[in-house]
Each structure stands twice: as C-alpha cells, then as structure tokens.
Amino acid sequence: GKREIASNGVRPFLNPLSIKKIPMLGDATFQLLSRIGVRQIHTLAEMPVEVLQQMIGKNGIDLWKKANGIDFSQVEPYTERKSVSTEHTFDQDTIDLNMLHALISGMVEKLAYQLRCEQWLVSTVVVKIRYANFDTETKQAKIAYTSADNILTKTVRELFNRLYSRRMRIRLIGIRFTGLVRGNLQINLFEDTQELAALYQAMDRIKNRFGYDKVGRAAGFNFTAKENR
Template sequence: MQIPGSYIVHFDLDSFFVAVEILLDPSLKGKPVIVGGSASRGVVSTCSYEARKYGVHSAMPMQRAMRLCPHAVVLRGNYERYSHYSKTVTEIIASKVPLYQKASIDEFYCDLTGMDRFFGVSQYTRELREYIIRETGLPISCGLSSAKFISKMATNEAKPNGFLEIPHGKEKDFLWPLGIEKINGVGKQTEQRLRKLGLHTIKDIALTPRDLLVGQLGKWGEDLWRKSQGMGSGEVEGRWDQKSMSHETTFHENQTDVGFLHKKLVALTERNAYDLRQDHKLTGCITVKIRYSDFETISRQESIAYTALDDELIGKAKAIFDKFYQKGRPVRLIGVRFSQLADDGMQMDLFNRQDDKLNLYKAVDAIKNRFGTGAVSKAATSKRLPKDKK
C-alpha cells in the first residue's frame, strides 16, 4: 500500500560483481569485464559497462558474449568475496536507517518516512550514498520517491553511480515519458503485446481505459494501469537480520554418538533448507545450537556465502558442530538456525552453475510437496534412528 508522505529509497550496487573485482584489481578498470561461467555452457552473471557497449548482458550464454566481445576479460568470480562486500554494505545501511529490506545481494529498499520531520530526506539519502561509496569503494546508484517501484525505476535512470529523486506530486512527470519496457516486470512478451495494442510509453498505458487493460492482461493489466498513475507500494518488509528460520530436536535419551548427532544435524539442516526454498530465500548466516544434559546451552554461528543449497549448508553445519562440540559429553538437544535472509531473486553463483543445482533441489521439493516431505530423504538420514522429540 502506498502511504501518503512515504519516502522510499532504492539502492543498487552498480555491476556489483565486476565492481568488487575492480576494487581488488584496479588494472581491470576501464576494460570490458565479464563475470560468468565457462565459455562452453556458462552464462553471464554480470558485466562491466564497457562490455555492455558490445551488447553483452546478464543471463546471456557465455558463447554468445564471447562472440560479441572476444577481447573481454572473463572471470569466474568468487561468491564468498561478493557476499562479504554485500554484508558490509548491509551493515552500513542497517546502522543508518530505521527500516530496510534487502531485496538481493546488491539491492536494498529503505523506508525513511517520518525522517523528513528531523532531517532533509533528500540530503540524508545523498549523504548515505556518499558514505557507502567512501567506506567500501564501490559505486552505488539510488532513487528516492513515494513508492518502491518508482524508486527502483529512478535508480535505473540514475545509473551508473548516480542519484535521482522524484518529488512527491511529480511521479507522472517522471513516468509518462518513459518507454513501457522500463516498467519493472515487463518482459519481452508483455512488451510485444502492449506494442500491438499501440502502447509504447507509460503515458499511453495511463490514458488507456483500465477495463481494456484488464481484459487483455488480467490482473497484470490492473497493476500496469496503477503503476502508470504513479500508484505503488511503499511497504518495506523489514530488516533481514530480524528474520530467521530454525528447527531443533530434543532427544528422549541423551546422546554422545557423533555419527548419530551428525545424522540429526543433517536432517535439521535439510528441513531448514527446504523451508528456505519454499519462502524463496537464501541465507547468509548459519547457527548451530547444542544443549547438554545439564542444560548448559551453547550456540555458534558463522557467516556464509548466500545460498539455499543442502550440500553447502549441511557441510557448514557439520563443520560448526565439530568445532565446538565437547566429545563424549551427553547432548540433550541440537538445533540449526538460518538468519541474514535475502530473496532468492539475487544472483546465485551462476558462474559455477549453482543455479542448476538449486533447480535440482527445487525439483526434489516439488516431489515432497506432492507426496509428502518424507517422500525423498538423504541417505545420511534414511536409516532407522532412535526416536526423539520433534
């Protein structure tokens, strides 16, 4: 819902993966750089503006990208490195604004509504952007307006490394001259359908009867009409560090068998990962909890590269457990918690084809959704185990 007097900021780290690579190797500056997978079957994760001049863009097959720009510098990338810088920017934003949403690894929404009574919101936004650049060395663009979608579109118009404010009451002045392809969510097929209707600009949509758009496009037609009128959500979904998901289990009998504890840890992590994917989230932090027989409870957490993949999360959970479990000491309860959640719309490790693996896990999830969560399980958890309390 769009709230009167809302001030929504959208931040977007420009060509984020490339920007981090340039930060670490300044000799790459000014060169066509592509971060992506292998030339035989990978895809472009992101590329520098110099590469974009040759027609290269994200999600393009690497083979085609190399035909368009054969002299490009191709990097496989390092997702842990990118996660580190993403979290650094997140920590800065978290310390400076009352409410924010981490929409992806390089994208944030901030709600500054009410701050206009104490600060100049425009000036505060400019200063925050400059602070992020100064502290990290990374370029970042941002847009400020009354609604999330307008702020995101303003950011896109401000790139690279710029700031654009759309004052209240000026939403249509900004939106109407723009082409329909500028609207968030309008893909090639929708664009073609709109152009066949004679609609080429957002103003064209605004002047089209709403019922006609709904008749042609259904609910999406209603959404397009509302956006063309400058009407959109101002709701920012809250801090990612306040959101988490966890599972834990209490044993009927205290346990000291490390093999058994590992199996339970795998099962808990797998359940968490399933929930994570059902909510279309990734996690950037994992916590393992142990409660001993005397009720002493210890938790340890570690930051990780953003993921929703079982094998990576299970490996990390077991590593954390092995680091601090006191061998031979009876355990009453163990638990696994994921925090620092972000939408899975963020780019995963495309250059290592982790998207293929994520799709595989989602296919398994679909089987579980249809036939029950017990329909598929890992070999490590499939053997009959002593009963425990869920």
C-alpha cells in the same frame, strides 16, 4: 507495502471480492455456498446470519462477521521473517556421533526445503548444543547467501564439530539460519553444478506433490523416516 482502510470503507472494499478471499473458508464450504449462488462477499454479507448458522454451524456466524468486516482481534503489524530454526530434544542424552550427524543432515534438509519454498536465502548459520547438565553453547558462521542443502549441511557439521569438544552427553541440538533475504537457490559455480540445481528442483517438486518425507538424501532420510513412524 500495507494498506489501511477506514471503517466506513470496509464494506465497499470487501463487497466485490470472491468469498475465497475470506480466511479459513475451505473448499467444501466454498462449494456449498457456490451451489446456492453465493460467490461474492457482498452476497454472503446480506444473508441472514441464522441461515448461515443452520447451513454451516458456528463457523457460519464467523463467516458472516468476516463478510461484514466485523473483527475484534488485535491488529499486529506485518514484519519480515528474520530467521528459520529447528531444535531436537532427545528422549535420552546421547553421544552417538553417527546418529547426531544423521540428525543434523535431516534438520538442515528440512529447513533448506522451507527456505526454497518461501524463497529465502540465508547468510548466517547458528548451531546450538545443550549438554546433559544443561550447559548451552552456540557457534555461528557467515556464508555467502544460499539455500542449498550441501552448503548448509557442510557449514552446520563444521560448526557442530568445533562446538562439540567436551564429549559430554547431548540433550538438545538446535540449528538457526538468519540474515535472510528474498531470493532463489544460489549455485556456487566453483563447487556446484547445474545438475545439482536441477536435482534440488526435482526433489522439491516431488516433496510438494507427495509430501516432504517421500524423498530425501540418505543421510537425513533415515532419521526423518524413523521420526515420523
């Protein structure tokens, strides 16, 4: 849901909150302000703006304005995410199927990781190809709600193989997952196992701790490593 606060209620609403609630206030600034006893927005709002500017620089003025509820930026209504997508444009047009399949695996793995981190499941997979002559074609497929790499990769590859029939050089590949609903990893009891679910969870924990590129399945990992050199 959403909550609307009248202009005369902004300060009473903000005053008791921790300064950690202020957007873009980093750990270093929080520690700096905490050392001088500024831990609540009320205290920050009462400080002379000149003092904050001397301590933090231009950001001090911005923090003071936020603490006092002063913001002239346009308010945009919150909307749920409708899709996640990624595209790759090649420096040189290609027909290297081994490289294309490796790229697809890496792209899917990265999107699936994003889905699980944000707790989304998808029901529609869309693949796009743009050829060297800029002709663009797409295909899509409906699937059971999931965020599992193996199911998504299989579906994307099948769509790509059906789509790529002209054997022309490819300039761009795009993948989009739509039909999103909130939820955690769904396991197909006929195709997947608890061990596979545990593997995804373990890989995600390592990625969360050490960074996305530290672990991945071989098919997509080699391409990701090359891409991030």
